[in-house]
Amino acid sequence: MTTERDATNDTGKTHPAGRGGPRRGDARSTPRRRLVTTGADHRVTPAELFFDLVFVYAFTQVTVLLAADPTPMRLLGGCVVLALLWWCWCCFAWLGNVVRADTGPLLGVLLTAMAAVLVVSLTVPEVFAGGDGDVNAPLIFVLGYGALRVLHLVAYWMAHPGDDRLRSTIRTTALTSVAPPFLLLVVGSFFTGWAQILIWLAAVLIDYAAIYATGGSGWRVAAPGHFAERHGLIVMIALGESIIAIGVAVRGYSTTYGVLAASVVGLLVSAALWRLYFHRVAEPAEEELTRAVDDGRTRLARDVYTFLHLPLVGGVVVSALGVKELLHQIADTGHYDLSEPLHGVGAWALAGGAGLFLLGAAAIRWRTTGGRAPAVPAAGGAVCLAAGPAVEHVPGLAALGALAVVTAAVVWLYGREAGATA
Structure with a gap:
């Protein structure tokens, strides 16, 4: 199990960082330039709560997508979109469990991810419109989704430089659960109707199956x-x-x-x-x-x-x-x-x-x-x-x-x- 690192102050002395990180009076010792791993008593941080706010909007947009054309095809498509959004959220829920989301570079990663989720959410109502608007909404959705998956893996890689087992799992995940589904999503974004939905569904199934196959190795809670x-x-x-x-x-x-x-x-x-x-x-x-x-x-x-x-x-x-x-x-x-x-x-x-x-x-x-x-x-x-x-x-x-x-x-x-x- 991962344990929270000791925070070091300017005098070289260390103290244990508890649930809230370094002690309130030791502001100078807050580790601003490195990732801080969590302990067993870690709880949800305000940064994570702030991150979740964009998913309030994302879920609302899925309902808008479904209500605009309540047909079986749109219902399946909406479920596929929701599954992709859920995967994005899960990635950062796992990451925030082993690395504090409010310290070091991860806070910047989280804010960047929020921007990507917002962009993705804005395109959701038009994601099955075939790119007929001012922007190619399906492609923008896919590119934003791909950026989120890459951000997640890069942050995990940075957080555990000495964990060979986890890094091996990250490489496997990139090759099996990120790259092939992403390519399918890109291809599907140039189709419309059932073809687009079925191609995207295939990408989701490959992604979920690959994570299930590797989900018990390297990752940790x-x-x-x-x-x-x-x-x-x-x-x-x-x-x-x-x-x-x-x-x-x-x-x-x-x-x-x-x-x-x-x-x-x-x-x-x-x-x-x-x-x-x-x-x-x-x-x-x-x-x-x-x-x-x-x-x-x-x-x-x-x-x-x-x-x-x-x-x-x-x-x-x-x-x-x-x-x-x-x-x-x-x-x-x-x-x-x-x-x-x-x-x-x-x-x-x-x-x-x-x-x-x-x-x-x-x-x-x-x-x-x-x-x-x-x-x-x-x-x-x-x-x-x-x-x-x-x-x-x-x-x-x-x-x-x-x-x-x-x-x-x-x-x-x-x-x-x-x-x-x-």
């Missing part, structure tokens, strides 16, 4: 608490984006009782997902990560956080699409009334996104308990995923209310299930 907290915060950001989608959907329309009711019920769905994650999933996962050691901890972090947190974030973003479509429909009283059901992708997304979240939560508990999958969230997730056809035959507000009841029931029943097996 120095501070389990930091790692768990970091991922909890990004889940919170995704849930916040789902609430923002409610306000965006009714912008430009008059406030009605239907809008007020749907907004409150949509908030209750988000609250149920929040409760499930932070009270039934996050804490046991962090405890298991803390108990694991060496490569076993790395593999657990890879599976539970890098891979299985993606359905959580993706589920929230997809569900936000359904809620946004429903709120827009309820607010547009000139064309719809409250008896109108949702149709198409919006109908599936409303419950299906919550279903993805519930199945992701069940998978995390399955991975952290050695193969004992919790029945309640798994069953609830399956029901929500299959509910799309039913949603198309009931009033939209009633469907949202039913979803709130189902998610609340899952939280309550899973609490009883977890208590019975404790």
Whole structure:
């Protein structure tokens, strides 16, 4: 495990750098020109919180991308874009766990990465437009993504000059998980429609498979608490984006009782997902990560956080699409009334996104308990995923209310299930 380096002051004496780095009175001793590795008690830094702000915007842009053309093709394309954005965030979550993000050159790397993420996010709504605008949005998106991946590997290389095993893994990652997918993404950016989406999907699958194959070797999790907290915060950001989608959907329309009711019920769905994650999933996962050691901890972090947190974030973003479509429909009283059901992708997304979240939560508990999958969230997730056809035959507000009841029931029943097996 990596330990935090001692900070040296002007007199040549050393003192241990604790959770907050060098002592407050030793400002001159702060290591400004080198990377500072973390200790087991390291926590999330303000620099990392600042970095996450650009992902608030990124997730919002994915919802905009989906809502502009709610078709199966666009839904798959939006999921591919989200998977690429998620990979960018994960890279820097791993990096910030072993090297302090607020000291040395890494702060500059983080700010540069933020600029790249902002550029990438700005292009998201036009990423499937075929480069018909003033700039080639798909290509700019890909170049920004490539820059983020390179920045991540270079920072890791700089941070561990004496770790031959990690540097070997970095070289392997560059050759298998960065270069081939990046080339596919570049090629795909010159296509449109299904061709572009399928080429980009192939790039994502290659990238994820390569990281899975090498994810237990060389990489490390120095501070389990930091790692768990970091991922909890990004889940919170995704849930916040789902609430923002409610306000965006009714912008430009008059406030009605239907809008007020749907907004409150949509908030209750988000609250149920929040409760499930932070009270039934996050804490046991962090405890298991803390108990694991060496490569076993790395593999657990890879599976539970890098891979299985993606359905959580993706589920929230997809569900936000359904809620946004429903709120827009309820607010547009000139064309719809409250008896109108949702149709198409919006109908599936409303419950299906919550279903993805519930199945992701069940998978995390399955991975952290050695193969004992919790029945309640798994069953609830399956029901929500299959509910799309039913949603198309009931009033939209009633469907949202039913979803709130189902998610609340899952939280309550899973609490009883977890208590019975404790």
